[in-house]
Amino acid sequence: MSMGSEFTHLDEAGAARMVDVSAKNVSARSATATGFVRLSPHCVALLRAGDIPKGDALSVARIAGIMGAKRTPDLVPLCHPIALHGVKVDLSVEDGGVAIVATTRTADRTGVEMEALTSVAAAALALIDMVKAVDPAAVITDVRVEEKLGGKTGAWRRSDEERA
DSSP states (O other): OOOSTTOTTBOTTSOBOOOOOTTSOOEEEEEEEEEEEEOOHHHHHHHHHTOOTTSOHHHHHHHHHHHHHHTHHHHSTTOOOOOOOEEEEEEEEETTEEEEEEEEEEEESSOOHHHHHHHHHHHHHHHHHHHTTTOTTOEEEEEEEEEEEOSTTOOEEOOHHHHO
16 A cells, blocks of 8 residues: 555654644635434424423534534544634434534634534534433434535535435
8 A cells, every 4th residue: 555645644654643734825714514313203302392301402512512623633633723713503403303514614724624523523422412311312423524615625515416
């Protein structure tokens, strides 16, 4: 296996390393990630009524998503600590569970895709923690980047075929 430039997190000896981004230009960057928490119909009804026994599950999940984005370099070993300039977490209750959308923004030398993904994952985990007494079978699914903007590679959006 070649360890050429396509493996930027490996040094010449194949050891893991943090990529040096100091020579890259600062630019506005954003990323959007999504995920879904599958829930029972009973749990969905409780969420819609605001009757989850532990409290406001959606607010707790939203705050967890924001905090997760901010703590990404503590959780993902080779991720650069960057200054986040915005984190937006939206949760919507649907018939099958809760859809999560997180958008992260920065003006920095590296992207914010990992922060968006971590935001979704943290929000989903917090939601499960809030509802596990009424739905111990809750499942996190489809955590993925949908879009990223900025940086050297510019814009990328998941195609409709990739969303299926």
